[in-house]
Amino acid sequence: MAKVIKNGQIVTDGWQVLRLAEGDSAELVAVPSGPVLVPLTVWQARQADLAGRPDVGVWLASHEPASALADGVEQLSVIAVNFPKFADGRGYSTATLLRTRYGFRGELRAIGDVQRDQFYFLQRCGFDCLQPAEGKYSDAQLEAALASFSDFSEPYQGAVDRPAPVWRRMQRGVAA
């Protein structure tokens, strides 16, 4: 069972991430029972079978567009976006689009190379569940990492979490 951070709380979580190995085909690969996040290709190949399972979610690779899930986003309770490296920032736009363009209201999970120094940005772009790689952090480090969500208290620009820029949210110009 993996430790993930959901809405700012550390919880143990049973979702597995199905990744295709060399030679696996999206059409034929065995989808395990229990909560599972499947690759987009598997979802696209077998949506009719899998759509009935409430414990199946989809994960997007960093090059896969949010628009691939535009139709049927309401059928999904979980969508994950994979960060192959934390410095691959496409997932921030993908998440923003899933939330603002396609109206996804379910759990949006960041998987892959997810690190505490990006928590603040991930949260701002609409991720409500962050799953650092297995073994990346000790329990104590994960606990300490929660502080990163509040690195900045009043961001300048609007984003998914706070759509209004600071000058719409509050009176500006009060001396420091």
Add this chain to the structure above:
Amino acid sequence: MYRYDAIDQRIVDERVAQFRDQTRRYLAGELSEDEFRPLRLQNGLYIQRHAPMLRIAIPYGALRSEQMRMLARIAREYDRGYGHFTTRQNLQFNWPELPKVPDILALLASVEMHAIQTSGNCIRNFTSDPYAGVAGDERIDPRPWAEILRQWSTFHPEFAYLPRKFKMAVNGAAEDRAVIRVHDIGLEVIRNAAGEVGFRILVGGGLGRTPIIGKEIAAFVPWQHVLTYCEAILRVYNLHGRRDNLYKARIKILVQALGIDEFRRQVEDEWQHLKDGPSTLTEDEVRRVADQFEDPPYEALADGDPVYLQLVAANNPFAAWTRRNVRHHKRAGYASVVISLKKTGVPPGDISAEQMDLVADLAETYSFGELRVTHEQNLVLADVRQADLFGLWQKLRDSGLATANIGLLTDIICCPGGDFCALANAKSIPIAEAIQSRFDDLDYLYDVGELEINISGCMNACGHHHVGNIGILGVDKNGEEWYQVTIGGAQGNEASIGKVIGPSFAAAEMPEVIEALLDTYVAQRFEDELFVDTVRRVGVEPFKARVYSGRVGGKKKVANG
């Protein structure tokens, strides 16, 4: 000048705390080298040849005296008593110790400064016209817009990990002094026929390995929509810019691959969803920021102060300085003064802590306590009374800051090069110095007239060599340092990329190469014709013929290409 409110101050204070913790975790081994690198770069911290290099943001080149004094203090206490102004109007320290950088950032925050996004694959510090607010040809003051955009880009969560660095500049005058044509996004704030304010937006310009002049993506975006339009551009780039090849990752490559029309179509599609959303600017917010850039309390004066004119007539060195280093001001009786950081023997853009303190004092005495940094790596006192020019000149001269060479060939733009920078292929500072030493006769310099020599120690083009009238690029040939020369580059409204004249040269040959180029120009020019105009008229060939004559098979050894 913009002053922080409580929100701005809290953001820089929180940044110090965040980076202090990141540095602690790095030193404790909790963050790997690869994990720490993007974090430190987004605070302007490089690991260099000798020590870390810290690049401090000077948004659109504007500084107050107290800020300059803080830079002087940091230079003394944390560095070796000097700093280096860059071609992006920032300041670099070359010798800070990594564990002490959080303390430096805390000192900067105490005077409303920071090093946020001065490096890394994010939206970098905004640059603009150093004569904003005082230039006679200004249509609209670009500074409020640069400040609004600076705030929007600071920690923008969607664009913190772009494919590559992203540079933006804003210009608001008839003449482009912000080099907007070679930026990832260049913004020109203009009025349309109806008198409404908006932006002409250029995209995909840049120097570096593949120099390209930016293309117009929008002829007029109303001011309310400038943030959402930029967001649309950034989103298309973030999702579709190449991430497989560092050298193909800038937005210019994406724009080139798609073509400007297809790129524009994608941006406009995206913009339709963002337009009129919460990021649409309001009059209140624009006014709040613009109010902070109101004119200082000028006195009612007349042009042509008699004592000043008398001194110009009587004192040749002063007169020479006023011709080169003093600029017209929009207000009668005032002038803008360029403080040359291009004295022969001093690396271009370098300034000592004592000089920093001095110019801070001079700014307070003569120019409402404000300074500007130019992308040519000089300083500007923007608002000096003409009657004060002589006194100011004397003080500058006594401190080696009155070299009368602005716009001349010794006013060289130069990156730190191989003496400091880990990326450089070759040294650049000694080349600048050798050229400055060869051409130290002021009469000759004045005869040659306006001429920009730009030197970069590598392809990254921090010295903007492509847009120098004469550009010099350090290249590596089998472990040796060689220099490739281009001519005909230019910044400004007629920005152009220089053409390579031929095989590269050894360092020792560079002064005579420049001399041969100048001889060709002097022989070919029409009266009053600038170097760059002669190159445009006659082409590269006559220059090339002169420079390379006697070299083939001769004693000069010339590397290929």
